[in-house]
Every structure is written in structure tokens, then in C-alpha cells.
Amino acid sequence: KNEVEQSPQNLTAQEGEFITINCSYSVGISALHWLQQHPGGGIVSLFMLSSGKKKHGRLIATINIQEKHSSLHITASHPRDSAVYICAVMIDGNKLVFGAGTILRVKS
């Protein structure tokens, strides 16, 4: 059983649309990360959350610890947001367990 499940696997949006990517996990965690991976392969950390909500520019991340669920929202999406978005949970304070990622394509 996967400890981290993301949905959807693939998402195509029109420029300007509001986007939501979901992440559910089945284990106790100390924190949850949202990461962005571009076609070249590099990984960029977007957010680290242990409770509540964080906002950075057009990106918003929320987490519900009781429901073991997190969402990443992108407002006013743009083609440059096209990337793979990965949810990863920190277990035992020492290692990240990754979801399979959501492939986002924003069309102009």
C-alpha cells in the first residue's frame, strides 16, 4: 500500500484557471512537503507544513492533520507553472516518503 497518494495523476488546465492538487497519507508524520520538479529533473521545495495553511505568491498549501490530507492550490495558473508537483511526508523526523507526483500542464 502506498503511504502517500496524490490526485490527480495528470492535470491539464487553461491559463488563468484555479488548480487544486490533493495528497493523502496513511502514516504519522512530522511534516509534509510540496515540491516542484521541472522537465530537467531538478527539485524545488515549495512548502513545508505541519499544520494550517501557507501562502507564497499564487501558491497556497493547506494541511488537515486529523484527516491526513493536504492540498496545493495554484491561483491564476500560467504556462510556466507546468511541472510535476510532488507531495512528500516526513516520517520519524528523518526521511521523506514521496508521492508519485501530479503532472500539470497549463495551456495558453
Next chain:
Amino acid sequence: EPEVTQTPSHQVTQMGQEVILRCVPISNHLYFYWYRQILGQKVEFLVSFYNNEISEKSEIFDDQFSVERPDGSNFTLKIRSTKLEDSAMYFCASSALSGIQPQHFGDGTRLSIL
């Protein structure tokens, strides 16, 4: 902004050869990690390292793998006798404090085993 740097960006090696992947973590960070991503698959944890010793390792990190911090700046991953299935992207990451600080990732080393 400080960043994690990895070298080389691409390494091609014959099966059975030893390979060393190099990483320079952010200078004031204390926790170091290696992850790998086989093409088309999810990123997987390999090992975490703190205070000059391994904190945790995954089942993937068998006797063929080793990590070292040979000096105050480099953090290396060695694969002793490479196999075809070691072909993957290898990411180094570092954090100031484990679990409560974000991990910063390098751009990765693409390892191709022939």
C-alpha cells in the same frame, strides 16, 4: 540564495565499475540526504546522515552503497560495483535541522550504467 550543488550532472559508467557522486550541501546545514529516482518512478529515500554517521537508511541502501563526508564541505555517495538497475537520477539534499526545516535539493546527477 545558497544552494546545494551536485557534480557531475551526468555520469556514464560501465557495469561493475565504482562511481562516486558528489554533493556540496548548504554550508550551515547539519543534515544530509541522498535520494534516487528511477526514470518514470517516484523519488525514493536512500540514506540520511548527521554528525558524521548514518541516521537512517532504506532497504535500497545495501552493502554496495556508502556515504562519506570527507571534509567540511563535500558529501559523497559511492556505489561500489554498479548494476544496470542503479541507473537513475540521484538527488542530494540538506537541511538545517531534521524534520522541522525544509530540505533543499540539488539539481541531481543522472547516472547511466551501460
